[in-house]
Amino acid sequence: MQYSQKVMDHFMNPRNVGEIENPDGIGTCGNPVCGDLMTFHIKVEPHSDDLNAARISQIRFKTFGCGAAIAVASMASEMAQGKTLSEVIQMSRDDVANSLDGLPPIKMHCSNIGVQAIQEAIKDYLKRIGRQDLAVKVKGCPKESH
Amino acid sequence: MAREEKCIYLDNNATTPTDPRVLDAMLPYFHTMPGNPSSIHAAGRKARQAVDSARGRVSALLGCRSDEIYFTSGGTESDNIAIKGTCFAQEERKKIITSSIEHHAVLTVCEYMQKFGYELVKVPVDRHGIVDLDFLNRAVDDHTLLVSIMHANNETGTIEPIQKIIEITRRHGAIFHTDAVQTVGKIPIDTNALMVDMLSLSGHKFYGPKGIGALYVRRGIRFDPLAHGGHHERSKRAGTENVPGIIGLGEACAIALNEMTAEELRLKALRDRLWQSIWEKIPKVSLNGHPTERLSGTLNFSVEYVEGESMLLKLDLEGICASSGSACTSGSLEASHVLVAMGIPHALAHGSLRFSLGRFNTEKDTDAVINVLPGIVEKLREISPLYQR
Ligand SMILES: Cc1ncc(COP(=O)(O)O)c(C=O)c1O
Numbered sequence: 001m002q003y004s005q006k007v008m009d010h011f012m013n014p015r016n017v018g019e020i021e022n023p024d025g026i027g028t029c030g031n032p033v034c035g036d037l038m039t040f041h042i043k044v045e046p047h048s049d050d051l052n053a054a055r056i057s058q059i060r061f062k063t064f065g066c067g068a069a070i071a072v073a074s075m076a077s078e079m080a081q082g083k084t085l086s087e088v089i090q091m092s093r094d095d096v097a098n099s100l101d102g103l104p105p106i107k108m109h110c111s112n113i114g115v116q117a118i119q120e121a122i123k124d125y126l127k128r129i130g131r132q133d134l135a136v137k138v139k140g141c142p143k144e145s146h
Numbered sequence: 147m148a149r150e151e152k153c154i155y156l157d158n159n160a161t162t163p164t165d166p167r168v169l170d171a172m173l174p175y176f177h178t179m180p181g182n183p184s185s186i187h188a189a190g191r192k193a194r195q196a197v198d199s200a201r202g203r204v205s206a207l208l209g210c211r212s213d214e215i216y217f218t219s220g221g222t223e224s225d226n227i228a229i230k231g232t233c234f235a236q237e238e239r240k241k242i243i244t245s246s247i248e249h250h251a252v253l254t255v256c257e258y259m260q261k262f263g264y265e266l267v268k269v270p271v272d273r274h275g276i277v278d279l280d281f282l283n284r285a286v287d288d289h290t291l292l293v294s295i296m297h298a299n300n301e302t303g304t305i306e307p308i309q310k311i312i313e314i315t316r317r318h319g320a321i322f323h324t325d326a327v328q329t330v331g332k333i334p335i336d337t338n339a340l341m342v343d344m345l346s347l348s349g350h351k352f353y354g355p356k357g358i359g360a361l362y363v364r365r366g367i368r369f370d371p372l373a374h375g376g377h378h379e380r381s382k383r384a385g386t387e388n389v390p391g392i393i394g395l396g397e398a399c400a401i402a403l404n405e406m407t408a409e410e411l412r413l414k415a416l417r418d419r420l421w422q423s424i425w426e427k428i429p430k431v432s433l434n435g436h437p438t439e440r441l442s443g444t445l446n447f448s449v450e451y452v453e454g455e456s457m458l459l460k461l462d463l464e465g466i467c468a469s470s471g472s473a474c475t476s477g478s479l480e481a482s483h484v485l486v487a488m489g490i491p492h493a494l495a496h497g498s499l500r501f502s503l504g505r506f507n508t509e510k511d512t513d514a515v516i517n518v519l520p521g522i523v524e525k526l527r528e529i530s531p532l533y534q535r
């Protein structure tokens with residue numbers, strides 16, 4: 001199995017690793033396939049419930065998983081940084097995989113939890129600002145894999 | 147090329163580098179000695195002689211007669227012949243017993259035989275990977291055709307108590323086969339003293355070439371061939387002999403017979419020193435496999451809070467080749483069935499690493515691991531959501 005240079009670059013030098021003190025949202029997703037784990041912390045500015053206005057101003061991740069999972073989390077964090085919440089919600093696993101110049105087929109599932117964990121963080125943010133109604137509309141992580 | 151030169155190969159349970167002495171012995175049989183052992187001319191007779199002499203060298207290592215050795219293409223084929231061949235040669239007994247930690251070359255074949263009406267029982271193992279003898283004792287009965295339990299496990303190196311297993315098996319007249327792919331050439335095996343009925347071995351696990359192996363079958367044990375055709379291998383395995391491979395296997399056996407005892411001690415010292423240093427330098431690591439009943443070159447352990455493939459990738463970038471039982475490294479995305487059968491929690495199987503040392507490794511190689519592994523683990527733990535300092 002061969003990873004692209006981009007995957008190896010993000011694996012060796014992951015961007016945005018860590019946690020945020022007093023985050024606006026935390027999202028965790030586990031991988032039901034192989035049992036890995038990803039956590040994202042986000043800061044949102046402005047603190048709006050308008051998904052087209054609120055942007056991710058800061059994002060940090062932690063991953064327990066394979067090389068692809070680490071690269072996916074790193075790439076997804078870079079792609080989400082500075083984007084509006086609605087843009088981030090629309091981000092797909094293929095967008096992330098394509099930005100990494102592709103993933104081996106058996107590793108595509110690792111890109112799932114990347115986008116799902118970020119969506120969970122956005123859900124968490126919406127709940128915290130009292131917009132449960134908007135939060136339920138965001139896909140997030142499949143129930144069984146929390 | 148620069149990368150290749152740097153390769154520190156610590157994956158000898160996967161396969162070993164061919165010993166240069168083995169290669170030298172083989173080379174003439176590709177071009178200057180072209181004969182087919184079945185031909186009656188001089189070239190053919192020479193090839194026949196060479197094959198016969200190699201058979202003698204294999205049997206010398208196993209303490210058996212040379213007509214009890216059948217050459218095959220490797221461990222997988224030997225396992226297939228042993229299991230399917232004994233099933234197809236009879237109709238009375240319909241039960242197969244194996245263990246939960248076998249190589250897929252045994253497990254998958256046994257599972258396949260269920261299609262033909264065979265009942266399959268898998269004997270569980272304890273936390274060190276030793277088969278449960280009480281369970282086995284209860285499972286073997288007069289309907290049992292075959293008990294197939296490996297001599298040592300490829301992932302953990304745990305050596306099974308086959309002497310005791312054979313005693314249990316024989317009480318009910320069942321045939322005993324052992325996949326000894328990981329032990330032949332590494333620890334002494336006396337097929338006669340053990341009273342083992344069938345035994346699989348593979349050349350590339352002990353410095354012979356890939357694609358050659360053998361099946362030992364005690365005289366009097368009946369089995370059908372899988373490959374029908376000409377009269378090769380006493381009509382039990384048709385096909386022109388892999389002459390260079392057979393010569394290589396014979397040479398590998400002769401070298402092993404000479405050097406095994408000293409080599410086992412050397413590897414054990416090297417491995418124990420490696421584990422000692424890892425254990426001192428990296429918190430939260432745990433050994434997988436039996437503390438003492440274990441192949442002397444095998445070191446399998448788990449690193450808490452990190453995943454195996456990411457460790458392998460970082461080791462690879464440092465030029466170090468190792469292996470892992472992580473779900474992320476397996477084609478099936480399931481954690482090692484061996485570690486799981488030993489009751490090792492999923493998260494720990496995930497963080498397992500295996501270094502398997504061999505003939506061409508020295509302290510320089512294990513020192514390289516000790517130099518880079520603590521840093522690699524530290525970095526990955528910093529990324530891990532499971533890790534709290
Ligand atoms: C225990 C065991 N059995 C069987 C095999 C298969 O042997 P081969 O690669 O020669 O088919 C291997 C190695 O891959 C092994 O470790």
Ligand code: FES
Pocket residue numbers: 031034035036064065066067068069107110473474475
């Ligand atoms: S996280 Fe397990 S395969 Fe990628």
